[in-house]
Amino acid sequence: MKFFIAIPSATGSVTLDTMQSIVTLTNWLAVKQHKWLMQHTSSAMLVYSRNTLAQSFLASDCDQLLMIDNDVGFTIHALEAIIENDHHCVGANFPSRHLDIKRFYMRAREGLPLNWCLDEARPLVNSGVMESNAIHIVETIGTGFLKCDRAVFxxxxxxxxxxxxxLKTLSQQEHQYDFFSPFGLDTENQLGEDTAFSYKVRRAGYTLHLYHGPGLRHTGPMQHETL
Structure with a gap:
């Protein structure tokens, strides 16, 4: 197995915690005897970075895409839960960093919409959602930490x-496939980035899975960690 490690950024920078997590990832892949290729792309419009990285993945000889935002940290526990399964597309949703995590979990247990998930991702929750290591079938995933097969794209x-x-810039122009924005959809003005990607994956005939367990965190000055 060969993985394409994609790091999109809107600022051109990557946090120290994210880089430490990437080192953990590459060491883990080496132990598992997996090959990998890494690329970092920056654009003020993050969706352009995601699309560019997805196309670079398709142009490579890699089997699976691992898209990891430049402000995301993770542990081996979360890494293994997301990678070591047969699901075609697995993502994770991150609670917003400024909200009460107890309130988030309370609404999750009650099956209420998780309106404050990053980028408005709203998973379908059930009674087992709080299980450690649990991966559930959902309608929407976040793309901040994403594993996806080549076949899906x-x-x-x-x-x-x-x-x-x-796409036109001051120095060049290029055609780009749009995987991560609502461009081309009937409801393109109503969907966020994560919701649009999830909708396109489901229209392509694939099921979305969500990891909802410990070991994922936002990094930087307003960090938050799932417990």
Whole structure:
């Protein structure tokens, strides 16, 4: 197995905690005898970074994409839970850093919408959602820590779900497949980035899975960790 480690950024920087987590990841992959390729791309519009990295992944000989935001930290525990399964697309949702985690878990247990998940990702929750290591079928995942098979992106292209559009900058122009924004969807003005990606994955015929367990954290001055 060969993994494409993609690190999108809106600022051009990567936090120290994220880099330490990446070192943990590459060491773990070496122990498991997996190969890997890494790329970091920055754009003020984060969705462009995600699309660029996804296309670089498809142009490589890698089997799976690991997309890790530049302000995300993780432990071996979370890493193994997300990678070591047969699911085609597994993501994680991060509670917002400024809200009460007890309130988040209370609403999760009651099956209420988790409106403060990063980028408005709203998973379907059930009575088992609080289980450690549990991975559940959901309608929406966050893309801040994402594992996705090559076949998922290829299906979005083959079925016309991820449409091409021309991107122009001061120095160049290029056509780019749009996997992560609502471009091309009937409801394009109503969907956030994570919700749009999740919708396209489901339209391509794949099931979304969510890891909802310990070991994931936002880093930086307003850090938050799932317990």
């Amino acid at each position: 290829q299906a979005m292209i083959d079925k016309g779900i991820a449409q091409q559009r021309l």
